[in-house]
Amino acid sequence: MQDSPVDLVITLAPTMYQPDVAWRMDEYVRVLNAHAILNAASGRYQHQESFRLDKPGPKFTRVIAVRAGNDSSVHCFIENASGKVIKSAGWKAPAKDKDGMAYRWDLMDDADRALLYAQTDKYGSIFYAGVPERLRRERDEAAQA
Numbered sequence: 257m258q259d260s261p262v263d264l265v266i267t268l269a270p271t272m273y274q275p276d277v278a279w280r281m282d283e284y285v286r287v288l289n290a291h292a293i294l295n296a297a298s299g300r301y302q303h304q305e306s307f308r309l310d311k312p313g314p315k316f317t318r319v320i321a322v323r324a325g326n327d328s329s330v331h332c333f334i335e336n337a338s339g340k341v342i343k344s345a346g347w348k349a350p351a352k353d354k355d356g357m358a359y360r361w362d363l364m365d366d367a368d369r370a371l372l373y374a375q376t377d378k379y380g381s382i383f384y385a386g387v388p389e390r391l392r393r394e395r396d397e398a399a400q401a
Contacts, residue, residue, distance in 0.1 A: 277339040280363035339363035343383035360388045
């Protein structure tokens with residue numbers, strides 16, 4: 257059986273040292289781009305999309321989705337210090353909920369990162385309220401069974 261591009265990105269991750277947050281950010285963008293290639297190859301989508309990291313700010317780095325014609329939008333924000341992936345509220349800031357930042361995923365947590373990579377899509381569906389909690393609960397229930 258042939259590995260998908262997403263599986264190849266994940267298995268190429270170095271195992272001899274602990275990757276830092278910047279490395280995990282790059283890895284996440286590679287996974288998003290692998291998903292974009294698979295979507296374009298399937299013929300279901302009319303436009304090709306690619307993802308890139310914007311210049312890091314003091315607290316956050318934007319992950320930008322770029323479409324044909326230089327049309328772009330913010331896919332998410334990643335906290336520079338911790339690697340927490342946060343839903344975007346717009347171009348300039350991450351979303352906030354009643355408790356502060358709308359943190360959804362942690363790139364530095366192995367189980368969280370694997371779930372994020374497996375469920376990610378170009379639309380950012382994984383950032384909507386309730387989805388991360390439901391996926392984590394399903395993962396934990398499957399592990400106990």
